[in-house]
């Protein structure tokens with residue numbers, strides 16, 4: 001595939017505004033690229049002294065892959081892995097129907113070549129570097145070691161941010177992309193910002209291929225499969241990354257179950273917890289040397305300051321539960337929607353209407369995704385998948401399959417979403 005072929009500044013505004021972006025993570029950099037391709041100036045302020053991201057894996061679903069591809073991000077040096085299959089299994093490893101990629105081709109619009117839009121898996125630092133490279137190519141200024149401590153709302157049509165060292169920067173629009181722990185949100189929206197616990201403990205594990213034993217696991221890595229196991233209230237998603245040199249695993253376990261089973265943390269507790277599950281999964285966990293553990297949280301959506309001079313994108317706006325692997329793809333959609341709408345902005349006076357439309361589009365999309373995540377979570381809670389051995393706990397396999405078939409149908413509308421097309425249609429029916 002010719003990555004970057006679509007990276008034109010189509011719909012670009014000929015009256016540039018200056019967008020100040022707080023946070024140089026995946027969302028902030030993606031937003032900077034889409035704003036710049038829309039013909040505007042973008043400056044990114046990142047508090048870390050250098051580009052940084054946790055050394056784990058991340059997936060873009062086709063709705064996110066579509067945007068990276070459009071912006072010209074991805075290619076041999078990004079070392080993303082193209083997923084060839086995505087299987088969803090019960091705890092014993094029985095596939096719950098054909099792989100998700102089969103549905104993907106039906107769901108992606110016929111005009112597009114769905115083969116070129118598979119899920120991509122990345123090593124997060126590689127994706128950050130690729131976004132940064134592309135940002136530099138399109139003329140974005142990224143300032144590192146630049147922590148934003150204050151915002152000033154509109155004054156004389158301008159807005160501004162202040163850095164830790166009291167340096168002031170003026171622009172036309174502030175975009176907040178400072179992540180789940182956003183400190184900026186309450187300064188701007190006066191709404192509570194505390195992320196709430198989901199009741200799940202999350203583990204992120206990276207397995208080095210050199211530690212992998214057994215032909216089955218090596219074949220899994222070489223076949224570039226993503227595999228999700230779901231049941232007994234728990235969820236595991238695994239994929240190879242960095243040209244199949246590593247496996248990335250995401251594990252979610254209800255907090256109360258984990259406490260009942262074991263008291264120790266890390267790999268031994270996971271080995272114990274999953275000992276009755278699919279042997280392939282057990283062998284993956286055995287090959288792990290450590291597990292990064294945290295409490296999974298979610299954050300109620302919030303997208304715009306009261307005076308419209310500032311909007312929120314990415315995890316600062318809407319932190320999702322990870323069940324549908326949509327976190328990053330939704331963040332990229334925020335960036336694409338904003339870029340498309342700003343491409344229609346010819347004067348600063350149109351910004352309040354543009355940001356109001358952005359809010360409407362993204363709130364509706366995030367709500368639909370949130371509802372779907374709730375459905376998935378409820379299914380997970382009420383499903384044993386026939387793994388645990390108490391007879392009463394067994395569930396007929398057909399019921400189990402039926403529940404997850406509903407999820408497969410949802411995957412079609414999730415993956416076929418084109419953020420630019422949707423924003424364009426919304427603009428055409430409600431132009432500003």
Ligand SMILES: Cc1cc2nc3c(=O)[nH]c(=O)nc-3n(C[C@H](O)[C@H](O)[C@H](O)COP(=O)(O)OP(=O)(O)OC[C@H]3O[C@@H](n4cnc5c(N)ncnc54)[C@H](O)[C@@H]3O)c2cc1C
Nearest residue numbers: 023025026027047058059147148178179314315326327328
């Ligand atoms: C370990 C992990 C694995 C994940 N795996 C997946 C996955 O497989 N699939 C998926 O879809 N999603 C995944 N997600 C979710 C997805 O990665 C996140 O949705 C995405 O990284 C959020 O990006 P962000 O830029 O909004 O926030 P962040 O990545 O948190 O970036 C925020 C940035 O803002 C900076 N910042 C904060 N405050 C300030 C300030 N005052 N001034 C300047 N800079 C500031 C921070 O230093 C940081 O660089 C994962 C998340 C994590 C943490």
